[in-house]
Structure formats: C-alpha cells, structure tokens
Amino acid sequence: MTRPTPVSGFPELLPAQRNAELAVIERLRTTFELHGFANIETRVAEPLDVLLRKGEIDKEVYVLRRLQSDDDASDSGLGLHYDLTVPFARYVLENAGKLEFPFRRYQIQKAWRGERPQEGRFREFTQADIDVVMKDELPFHFDVEVARVMAEALSTLPLPPLSLRVNSRKLIEGFYRGIGAADPATVIRIIDKLDKLAADQVAAMLVTDAALSDEQAKQCLALADISTPDTSFVAQVRALGVEHELLDTGLAELTAVVEGCAPANNDRFTVQASLSLARGLDYYTGTVFEIYMQGYESIGSVGGGGRYDALASDGRTTYPGVGISFGISRTLVPLISRGLLTSTRSVPSAVLVALADEESRGASDNVARQLRARGIPAEVAASAQKYGRQIRYADRRGIPYVWFAGDTGHEVKDIRSGDQVAADPATWTPPSEDLRPQVTSKEQDQ
Amino acid sequence: MTRPTPVSGFPELLPAQRNAELAVIERLRTTFELHGFANIETRVAEPLDVLLRKGEIDKEVYVLRRLQSDDDASDSGLGLHYDLTVPFARYVLENAGKLEFPFRRYQIQKAWRGERPQEGRFREFTQADIDVVMKDELPFHFDVEVARVMAEALSTLPLPPLSLRVNSRKLIEGFYRGIGAADPATVIRIIDKLDKLAADQVAAMLVTDAALSDEQAKQCLALADISTPDTSFVAQVRALGVEHELLDTGLAELTAVVEGCAPANNDRFTVQASLSLARGLDYYTGTVFEIYMQGYESIGSVGGGGRYDALASDGRTTYPGVGISFGISRTLVPLISRGLLTSTRSVPSAVLVALADEESRGASDNVARQLRARGIPAEVAASAQKYGRQIRYADRRGIPYVWFAGDTGHEVKDIRSGDQVAADPATWTPPSEDLRPQVTSKEQDQ
Numbered sequence: 014m015t016r017p018t019p020v021s022g023f024p025e026l027l028p029a030q031r032n033a034e035l036a037v038i039e040r041l042r043t044t045f046e047l048h049g050f051a052n053i054e055t056r057v058a059e060p061l062d063v064l065l066r067k068g069e070i071d072k073e074v075y076v077l078r079r080l081q082s083d084d085d086a087s088d089s090g091l092g093l094h095y096d097l098t099v100p101f102a103r104y105v106l107e108n109a110g111k112l113e114f115p116f117r118r119y120q121i122q123k124a125w126r127g128e129r130p131q132e133g134r135f136r137e138f139t140q141a142d143i144d145v146v147m148k149d150e151l152p153f154h155f156d157v158e159v160a161r162v163m164a165e166a167l168s169t170l171p172l173p174p175l176s177l178r179v180n181s182r183k184l185i186e187g188f189y190r191g192i193g194a195a196d197p198a199t200v201i202r203i204i205d206k207l208d209k210l211a212a213d214q215v216a217a218m219l220v221t222d223a224a225l226s227d228e229q230a231k232q233c234l235a236l237a238d239i240s241t242p243d244t245s246f247v248a249q250v251r252a253l254g255v256e257h258e259l260l261d262t263g264l265a266e267l268t269a270v271v272e273g274c275a276p277a278n279n280d281r282f283t284v285q286a287s288l289s290l291a292r293g294l295d296y297y298t299g300t301v302f303e304i305y306m307q308g309y310e311s312i313g314s315v316g317g318g319g320r321y322d323a324l325a326s327d328g329r330t331t332y333p334g335v336g337i338s339f340g341i342s343r344t345l346v347p348l349i350s351r352g353l354l355t356s357t358r359s360v361p362s363a364v365l366v367a368l369a370d371e372e373s374r375g376a377s378d379n380v381a382r383q384l385r386a387r388g389i390p391a392e393v394a395a396s397a398q399k400y401g402r403q404i405r406y407a408d409r410r411g412i413p414y415v416w417f418a419g420d421t422g423h424e425v426k427d428i429r430s431g432d433q434v435a436a437d438p439a440t441w442t443p444p445s446e447d448l449r450p451q452v453t454s455k456e457q458d459q
Numbered sequence: 460m461t462r463p464t465p466v467s468g469f470p471e472l473l474p475a476q477r478n479a480e481l482a483v484i485e486r487l488r489t490t491f492e493l494h495g496f497a498n499i500e501t502r503v504a505e506p507l508d509v510l511l512r513k514g515e516i517d518k519e520v521y522v523l524r525r526l527q528s529d530d531d532a533s534d535s536g537l538g539l540h541y542d543l544t545v546p547f548a549r550y551v552l553e554n555a556g557k558l559e560f561p562f563r564r565y566q567i568q569k570a571w572r573g574e575r576p577q578e579g580r581f582r583e584f585t586q587a588d589i590d591v592v593m594k595d596e597l598p599f600h601f602d603v604e605v606a607r608v609m610a611e612a613l614s615t616l617p618l619p620p621l622s623l624r625v626n627s628r629k630l631i632e633g634f635y636r637g638i639g640a641a642d643p644a645t646v647i648r649i650i651d652k653l654d655k656l657a658a659d660q661v662a663a664m665l666v667t668d669a670a671l672s673d674e675q676a677k678q679c680l681a682l683a684d685i686s687t688p689d690t691s692f693v694a695q696v697r698a699l700g701v702e703h704e705l706l707d708t709g710l711a712e713l714t715a716v717v718e719g720c721a722p723a724n725n726d727r728f729t730v731q732a733s734l735s736l737a738r739g740l741d742y743y744t745g746t747v748f749e750i751y752m753q754g755y756e757s758i759g760s761v762g763g764g765g766r767y768d769a770l771a772s773d774g775r776t777t778y779p780g781v782g783i784s785f786g787i788s789r790t791l792v793p794l795i796s797r798g799l800l801t802s803t804r805s806v807p808s809a810v811l812v813a814l815a816d817e818e819s820r821g822a823s824d825n826v827a828r829q830l831r832a833r834g835i836p837a838e839v840a841a842s843a844q845k846y847g848r849q850i851r852y853a854d855r856r857g858i859p860y861v862w863f864a865g866d867t868g869h870e871v872k873d874i875r876s877g878d879q880v881a882a883d884p885a886t887w888t889p890p891s892e893d894l895r896p897q898v899t900s901k902e903q904d905q
Contacts, residue, residue, distance in 0.1 A: 016773050017509065017553045020537070023502040025550065027557055028564070031499055047831040049808035049838030053477055056469035056583050057503070057569065061526075063463065073525060079573040080507075080520040080538065089573070091466070092526065104471065107463045111473055113805060113855050115841045118474070123503065127525040127535070137502050152842065154820060327462050359559060362495035374600060385493040392495030395561045396598065409559050 022130030023137045024346045029411065032356035032450040034139075034345055037170055038121055041141050041339070044166035045119040048158075050143055053118050055100035057125075058091035063103050073127035093125040097142040097338065102325035105146055105332055114332075115155065119143045121341070135342055140316075144336030146324055151333040153266060156300040156320055157273040160284075163337045164274040167304070168282035171452040172344055172354070174307040175315075177337075178240075178287035179270050181300055182319075184263025185291065188236050188250070191257030192229050199223045204237055205291035208313075237289035243275070244268045246286040270300055298322045302337050306344055308457055315343045353457055356450040358411025361390040363447050364425070365407040366416040368394040373418070380418050383438040389448065391416075404428055413447050468576030469583045470792045475857065478802035478896040480585075480791055483616055484567055487587045487785070490612035491565040494604075496589055499564050501546035503571075504537035509549050519573035539571040543588040543784065548771035551592055551778055560778075561601065565589045567787070581788055586762075590782030592770055597779040599712060602746040602766055603719035606730075609783045610720035613750070614728035617898040618790055618800070620753040621761075622729045623783075624686075625716050626736035627746055628765075630709025634682050634696070637703030638675050645669045650683055651737035654759075683735035689721070690714045692732040716746055744768045748783050752790055754903055761789045799903055802896040804857025807836040809893055810871070811853040812862045814840040819864070826864050829884040835894065837862075850874055859893050 019025070026034060042052070064074050074092040094100045097120045105112065121141045130136055143162060145155045160179060167175045182201070189197040203218045210218075212234055219230040232253060239249045247264050267286055274284035292301045297319040304316030316339040324334035348354035364384055366377045374393065381391040392412075394403045400417070407415050408428055416436070417424045425441060426433040465471070472480060488498070510520050520538040540546045543566045551558065567587045576582055589608060591601045606625060613621045628647070635643040649664045656664075658680055665676035678699060685695045693710050713732055720730035738747045743765040750762030762785040770780035794800035810830055812823045820839065827837040838858075840849045846863070853861050854874055862882070863870045871887060872879040 016555070017506075017549050019553065020502065020504070020506070023504065025502055026499070027554060028497040028499055031497070035498060046807035047834070047836050049806050049836055051474040051477070051806045052481060053472070053474055056466065056471055057571075058466070058469065058583070060463075060466070075523040075535070076526050077521040077539070077573075078524045078534070080522050088524070089521070093523070103463050107465065108473060109462075113852075117806070117838070125503075127523075137504070147841075360495050360497045360563070361492035388493070390493050390495055392563070395593075406559075 022135050024135055024342060024350075026349065027359070029356045029359040029450070030349045030354070032358070033171075033349065033354050033452045034341065036356065036450070036452045037172075037341060037345060038141070040169045041121065041166050041341075042119070044162065044169060045141075045143055048117070048162045048165075050117040050119040050162065053101075053104065053120055054122060055094070055097070055104050055120070057093055057123070058089075059094050059100055059103060060090055061092050064092050064094065064099060066099075075125050075127050095126045096124050097122060097140060098144070098324075098336070101142070101144060101146075102332075102334075106325045106327050109148075109327070109330065109332075115145050115147045115151070117143070117145045134312075135346065138340065138342035138346075140338050140340050140342070142318075142336060142338045144318075144324075144334050146332050146334035148330055148332060151320075151322075151335065153269070153299070156266065156335050157269050159318075159335050159337055160270045160300070160302065161273040161277070163302075163304075163339065164277035164282060164284055167339070168277040168279050170281065171454050172281070172306065172348065173309065173457070174281050174283065175344075176283045176285050176305050176307065177274060178285045178290050178303045178305060179267060179274075179300060180286065180288055180290035181263035181267040181270075182291075182297055183259050183299055184250070184267055185236065185288065187257040187259030187261070187263050188253075188255050189233065191255035191260050192225075192232050194223060194225060194229060194233075196223055200225070200233060201291045204233060204289065207237055207289050239286070239288040241286050242278075242283055244271050244286070246271075246288060250288070266300060292317060292319060296321045296323070300335065304337070304339060309344075309347060312343065312347060315340045348454070351457065353455045354452070356411075356452050358413075358450045360392070360410045360412060361450065362392040362410070362412050363389055363443055363449075364391040364414045364416050365403065365410075365412045366391055366393045366418065367400060367403045368397040369418070370397045373397075376418055380416055380423070380438045384416075384441075387442065389443065411450070414443060468581050470581055470788060470796075472795065473805070475802050475805040475896070476795045476800070478804070479617075479795065479800050479898045480787065482802065482896070482898045483618075483787060483791060484587070486615045487567065487612050487787075488565070490615060491587075491589055491608065494563070494608045494611075496563040496565040496608065499547075499550065499566055500568060501540070501543070501550050501566070503539055503569070504535075505540050505546055505549060506536055507538050510538050510540065510545060512545075521571050521573050541572045542570050543568060543586060544590070544770075544782070547588070547590060547592075548778075548780075552771045552773050555594075555773070555776065555778075561591050561593045561597070563589070563591050580758075581792065584786065584788035586784050586786050586788070588764075588782060588784045590764075590770075590780050592778050592780040594776055594778060597766075597768075597781065599715070599745070602712065602781050603715050605764075605781050605783055606716045606746070606748065607719040607723070609748075609750075609785065610723035610728060610730055613785070614723040614725050616727065617900050618727070618752065618794065619755065619903070620727050620729065621790075622731050622751050622753065623720060624731045624733035624736050624749045624751065625713065625720075625746060626733055627709035627713040627716075628737075628743055629705050629745055630696070630713055631682065631734065631737065633703040633705030633707070633709050634699075634701050635679065637701035637706050638671075638678050640669060640671060640675060640679075642669055646671070646679060647737045650679060650735065653683055653735050685732070685734040687732050688724075688729055690717050690732070692717075692734060696734070712746060738763065738765060742767045742769070746781065750783075750785060755790075755793060758789065758793060761786045794900070797903065799901045800898070802857075802898050804859075804896045806838070806856045806858060807896065808838040808856070808858050809835055809889055809895075810837040810860045810862050811849065811856075811858045812837055812839045812864065813846060813849045814843040815864070816843045819843075822864055826862055826869070826884045830862075830887075833888065835889065857896070860889060
C-alpha cells in the first residue's frame with residue numbers, strides 16, 4: 014500500500030487535535046445535560062423519501078448502494094442524513110408513544126453532504142444540536158430556554174468569540190404587515206439576501222418582486238439595519254413608527270430571548286439581536302438563530318436554528334419544536350488547519366513511568382497501576398532506553414511528568430520545569446490541570 | 460408523514476436505553492485513557508480499493524453514490540468502513556510522519572455491513588477498538604498490555620459476565636509442527652471450524668485435507684480441548700508430550716497474557732486460555748483474542764483481535780500491531796431489546812423544579828441555575844400544573860427529586876421515598892448516585 018492521501022472534504026484530526034475536539038464536545042455535553050437535555054443517536058441513514066421530503070434535493074445526498082447486491086437495483090433506498098433535524102423529526106414520530114413530552118434532546122453526530130468542499134464546508138462534518146419538541150403546543154418559554162442553553166454552552170468554548178444572533182419572524186412579519194406589505198413571505202426571502210447582495214439591490218428587488226413602494230423598501234432596510242447586543246433594539250424599532258399586533262408580540266419575544274441569554278455574555282460569547290436575520294426557510298415561524306465566529310465571518314454562519322411549529326406530523330398529531338444546531342467541524346477544522354487550536358498533548362497520559370531495564374517492567378507497571386487507581390493516566394516506557402531518551406519520549410508526546418522508580422525510592426520529574434522530587438505512587442497527585450490534555454489556542458494573525 | 464417504522468439492522472435506542480450505552484462507553488473510555496490510549500476518529504468512508512484490499516468482498520460494503528451526480532458514473536469511489544482496523548491502518552500510513560510510535564489508540568465508532576440482519580448482527584453497529592502499533596518491531600509485552608487494558612475495561616461493564624478467551628498462534632503452530640504436520644496453516648483453518656462442526660467431522664477433515672494421521676488428528680483435538688482460567692494449561696499441554704521450540708515460545712507468551720489479565724478477574728469478567736481458539740484469518744501471527752458474553756454464546760463472539768505483524772506497510776516501513784475490538788452494539792442491543800438493560804431515567808435531570816404559577820417561572824429558573832452551578836442537572840416544570848401532576852411528570856422520567864420554591868422557604872421531595880425536607884438551593888446536594896442516570900440490568904430468565 015503506497016502512502017494514502019486525504020480525501021477532500023472529509024477532515025480527520027491528529028490525536029492532539031482530536032483532544033481539543035473532545036474537550037469542546039465534553040463542554041457542550043456537560044451544559045446540555047445540566048439543563049436536562051437527553052442524548053440520542055440516530056442511525057446515519059434515512060429512507061430517501063424522508064430525506065427528500067422537503068424538496069431540497071440540492072442537498073447532495075449520498076445514497077447507499079450495496080456492493081454485493083444480487084441485481085442491478087442495488088440501491089438500498091437509504092441515504093446518509095445531511096443534518097440532524099430530519100432524523101430527529103423521524104425519530105420523534107417513530108417513537109412518539111414511548112417518549113415523554115416536552116422532549117429535550119441533544120445529538121452530537123456526523124452528517125454528510127456531497128457538495129463541493131470549500132473553506133468551512135465539508136462532505137463529512139460533526140454538529141451538535143439541541144431541540145425541545147412538544148405535542149400540539151409548545152409554549153414560548155422554550156424558545157428562551159433553548160437560546161439560553163446554547164448561549165451558556167457556547168460561552169464555555171475555547172474558541173474565538175462566538176455570537177448568537179437572534180431575531181423573530183413575528184417581529185419582521187408584523188413590521189412588514191404594519192407598513193402594508195401584501196406578501197410578507199416574499200419580503201422575508203428578499204431581506205434574507207442582504208448578506209450576499211448590496212442594500213440598493215435588495216431595495217430594488219423589494220420594489221419589483223414584493224411590490225413595495227420605495228418608501229416601504231426603505232423602511233424594511235432600516236429595520237434590517239438594527240442590530241444591538243441588548244434590548245435597545247425595541248426603542249429603535251419603535252422609532253420607525255410602525256404599528257402591528259404581531260410586531261408587538263415579536264418585540265416582546267425577542268426581548269425575552271435576549272434577556273435570557275444576557276447572563277452568558279462574556280469575552281467569548283455575546284448575544285445579538287440582529288433584525289436582518291431572516292433565515293429564508295419557510296418552516297421557521299418565530300424565533301430564529303444564527304451563530305457566527307468572530308474573525309471567521311467569511312465562512313458564514315457556524316450554526317443556526319429556530320422555532321418550527323410543525324417539526325413533524327403524523328396527520329393526527331403535530332409536534333412543534335425549537336432548536337439550535339452548532340457546527341463543531343465548521344468552527345474547529347478551520348482553526349485546527351491554521352494551527353490555531355490543538356491541545357497540550359497527543360496522549361491522555363499525565364505520567365510516563367520510566368523503565369530502568371526490561372527486568373523491572375513489573376515494578377514500573379506496578380507504579381502505573383497505583384497512579385491509575387487514583388485516576389491519573391499513566392503509561393510505562395516502551396523500552397529501557399537511556400533516561401534522557403525516555404524523557405524526550407515523554408516530551409514529544411507532551412506528557413508532563415516522568416516517574417523514576419529506583420531501589421532507594423521514587424522520584425518524579427516535571428519535565429517542563431526540570432523539578433524532580435521524591436514521590437510516593439500511593440499518594441502523589443499532579444495539579445488537576447495536568448490530569449487531562451488542555452486545549453491550547455492562538456489568536457489569528459491579523 | 461405517516462408513522463415511520465424501524466429499518467431492519469439499524470438499531471436505535473430510546474433515551475433511557477441510550478443512557479445505558481453512554482455509561483458503557485464512558486467506562487471503556489475511562490479505562491483506555493487511564494492506560495494512555497489516545498482517541499482518534501476516522502472518516503466513515505474509505506476508498507473502495509482500501510476496503511477491498513484483503514479480498515474479502517463478501518463484507519457487503521455499502522458504496523456511496525451521489526444522488527445529484529452529473530453523469531451515470533455517480534459512485535464516489537468510497538464505501539462505508541466495515542470495521543475500525545482497516546481505517547486505522549490507513550490512518551497510520553497516511554499520518555506516519557506525524558505520529559509518535561508506539562501509538563496506542565482507541566476508537567469508538569460505528570461500522571456498517573450490508574449483510575442480512577440477525578440476532579446480534581447489525582447493518583449499523585458501534586464498536587470499541589484498542590490497538591498498539593509500532594514501526595518495524597513491536598515487543599511482545601504490548602500483547603500483554605492490550606489484553607490487560609481490555610480485561611480491565613470489560614471487568615467494569617454492567618453486563619452479563621464477559622470472558623476474554625486467549626490463545627497463541629505460536630503455541631498451536633508449534634504444537635502442529637511438533638507432531639509433524641506438514642501444513643500447520645491448513646490445520647489452523649480446520650481447527651477453527653470446531654465451533655461449527657462436530658469433533659469427529661473436524662478429525663476427518665484433518666486427515667483428508669491436512670494429511671494428518673488419525674493419531675496426529677487426535678492430538679490436535681486433545682490440544683483444542685484444553686481450556687483453563689489460569690496457567691494450568693501449560694501442564695496439560697506438556698502432558699501431551701509434544702516438543703517444539705515455537706510451542707515453548709507460545710506457552711510462555713500465553714502464560715504472560717493470562718497472568719497479565721488475572722488481576723481483572725471478578726464476577727463480571729474472566730480470562731480464559733482457550734486452545735481451540737484459532738481465528739482463521741491469516742494475518743494474525745501471535746496472540747489471538749475472542750470475547751464472549753455468558754448466556755449469549757449463541758450470538759457468537761462479541762469481540763476479538765490479536766497480533767498482526769503487518770497491520771500496515773508502505774513498502775519501506777512495516778507497522779506491526781496488536782489490538783482487540785469490543786462490540787458495543789453486539790452486547791448491548793440484545794440485552795436492551797429483551798428489556799434486560801436500561802437506566803434509571805430518560806433525562807439527565809436529577810431535580811425537577813416545580814412551578815407554582817407561570818409568574819414564578821423566573822424564581823424556579825433561579826433555583827435550577829443555582830443547582831446547575833454546582834453540577835446538579837435540573838429542569839424546570841414545563842407548566843404550572845397541580846403539584847401532583849408535576850410529581851407524576853418527574854416520576855415518568857425517573858427524575859428522583861422535585862423541588863418546591865415557596866414564599867416561606869424551599870423544600871425538596873425524594874419522590875421514591877416520599878420524604879420531603881427543607882433545603883437551600885445554594886447548598887443542597889443529592890447523593891452522588893442520584894446525580895446521573897444509573898444503569899439497571901436484570902438477569903435473563905433461564
């Protein structure tokens with residue numbers, strides 16, 4: 014086998030990099046579980062009719078074909094999921110009789126899209142989704158809860174600052190109705206293009222495609238221009254002088270979401286009321302979310318979601334939901350590939366137990382066993398090289414401590430400082446930050 | 460959407476069942492990491508030539524075909540991996556220059572085989588693999604280490620008793636050479652059929668296909684009959700009166716492996732020297748392993764592995780390895796589907812904070828926040844129903860505690876015992892076993 018090369022769009026990590034990803038996943042899981050979100054895992058493949066129901070066949074689904082099939086019709090009828098929402102909706106319907114509602118779930122899995130790979134876009138990627146789903150009616154306070162939980166989770170991540178941009182479809186639809194727009198859905202679809210088109214182009218489309226007057230189009234752009242890290246957006250909207258009952262509801266809901274997330278604001282995370290945020294997809298009916306990473310706006314949003322009043326329906330019962338998806342690969346892989354994110358070591362081991370000679374392997378094993386029994390990851394040197402080489406062996410892996418078990422007593426060396434002290438394998442404990450690999454991140458050169 | 464039905468061979472778990480699986484995965488990870496095994500994750504798909512290199516095209520590989528392809532040749536050239544060893548070998552070759560050897564890695568991922576689903580056999584399944592891989596030469600002590608690590612990990616699992624059966628290809632090949640067998644490889648392949656064929660059928664095949672005399676065939680079966688939970692197999696082999704240098708090496712190595720695993724023996728785990736174990740695959744060259752679950756021998760082995768002197772090679776460098784794979788789906792799904800394994804609750808929440816009325820949601824949120832800040836998973840009631848209904852809400856989810864925040868003080872009720880006591884959200888802590896869902900297992904009816 015000649016040396017294999019990477020497959021484009023399928024990123025893989027080296028062990029030290031994987032430790033950084035594991036740390037991110039662990040922080041997400043911890044926050045989600047503290048808030049009572051249960052984990053599920055769905056199979057990677059769904060029947061094609063489930064995947065393609067929404068008509069978005071541009072999703073570039075990977076279909077599974079059995080290599081050893083008996084006939085030409087070898088497609089399994091299954092395709093890899095391209096997100097975690099479609100499988101979740103199917104899971105809810107399939108297991109509705111066995112689930113308790115409201116059902117809070119988180120799901121951290123890979124998804125696949127056969128699209129052309131580009132920066133921040135992969136064919137295989139990992140994402141973390143939280144959703145709350147209910148039968149029939151989902152009270153609004155779950156919008157606040159989902160936003161707050163994701164805000165808390167994001168605020169713990171060792172990444173460039175993340176922002177959760179929020180808006181309310183009710184707010185903007187109410188505003189568009191308030192100015193007399195006949196077709197608010199079309200206005201939303203056009204406003205959604207503001208991140209790709211210039212404002213005057215969008216204004217022109219509002220006139221030609223949504224039948225607005227120049228003045229109405231100007232009002233829409235003025236609304237979209239409002240973006241505040243707090244609830245001051247309310248006064249700015251009111252200053253535009255538009256009145257509509259749905260606008261009032263939207264303003265109240267967006268206020269509640271922003272206030273709910275405010276405690277999570279820190280130097281790594283901010284919530285932002287962004288009234289240009291529309292998320293063109295028809296199925297969002299209330300709060301909408303997008304996540305951005307500071308300095309990486311060019312890769313687009315790294316997560317998003319919102320409220321959908323019909324996540325799933327079996328004809329008799331409708332299951333409304335609200336959720337947010339966070340792109341783990343989308344955020345981590347660009348940082349890792351630039352060398353801006355990794356971890357302090359490539360192995361879990363906090364201690365390398367040195368080996369005086371092959372005959373004393375049992376004694377070194379015994380030291381390692383005592384350390385492990387107290388939760389300290391340890392490995393024994395692979396061979397009885399000179400101690401200098403064993404220390405370099407630890408150094409190359411980022412293992413902070415080397416243990417020497419001599420006839421006259423034990424000593425442990427912190428190879429970063431060079432300090433070497435007497436130690437008892439039954440009681441010695443490293444500082445807690447040395448127990449596990451630590452994430453290390455660098456700022457991008459500006 | 461009508462109610463979807465399960466897809467055969469792609470098992471999925473309900474939240475409480477998934478908690479049991481997560482607990483198993485967590486115990487495996489903890490043990491692997493304490494021993495310095497690093498985690499990696501490989502992409503789910505490999506080029507078909509990598510997957511089919513070994514000529515085992517009966518693996519029923521799922522090929523990925525792009526639905527939206529421009530032409531008829533829509534196969535991506537990629538197939539889903541059917542184990543974690545082939546991707547690992549590819550990963551080692553691809554990243555050899557960036558890895559430190561010996562490279563201890565664990566990998567817990569899904570794999571796929573398009574075979575006919577049957578009990579304990581799935582089209583999608585999760586497995587946990589540990590391997591140590593080295594450049595050029597891998598000292599034997601790594602065989603002992605890998606066995607010991609897996610033994611320790613298995614001995615922590617809340618499953619029916621597991622046994623790690625071990626043998627040495629050197630031991631049996633040396634024995635076959637010692638009795639004068641001209642083609643030991645053929646003898647091994649025939650002996651490997653002992654789990655499917657009767658002893659006299661195997662004896663007949665040894666005579667016809669491996670050109671052994673009746674007496675030699677009898678000796679081979681006598682060897683295969685030896686199975687001991689300790690090193691007493693040595694005396695039993697010696698009693699057969701066969702001499703060969705390779706046999707001596709095999710006996711010494713198998714002794715070391717059995718002794719290395721012995722400390723892990725408990726009521727959930729035993730190591731067993733099983734001299735019938737051959738694992739027909741040609742690439743195993745020394746120690747071989749299989750894992751069985753007591754009471755579920757009918758589903759076959761639930762794991763296995765061994766030493767391969769050429770896990771991977773790029774023509775210049777050879778990478779020998781030794782590893783063991785444990786089938787998470789193979790063990791858990793049969794237990795879960797029989798109702799013998801689940802967990803105490805379907806949500807992470809240890810506490811449900813009750814809601815007096817919708818106006819006091821902020822106060823209840825505040826209680827939950829204080830609990831979470833101290834690591835106690837908590838959720839707030841979805842609506843202000845009567846307290847009796849809120850308690851039943853907790854009970855249906857298995858949440859052990861309900862918190863009441865009244866004007867005159869706080870109280871917490873253990874809904875299992877009915878005990879209700881005054882409590883302070885800033886200091887109250889449940890017993891540690893109530894912090895997380897606990898695995899619950901029942902014995903199979905005999």
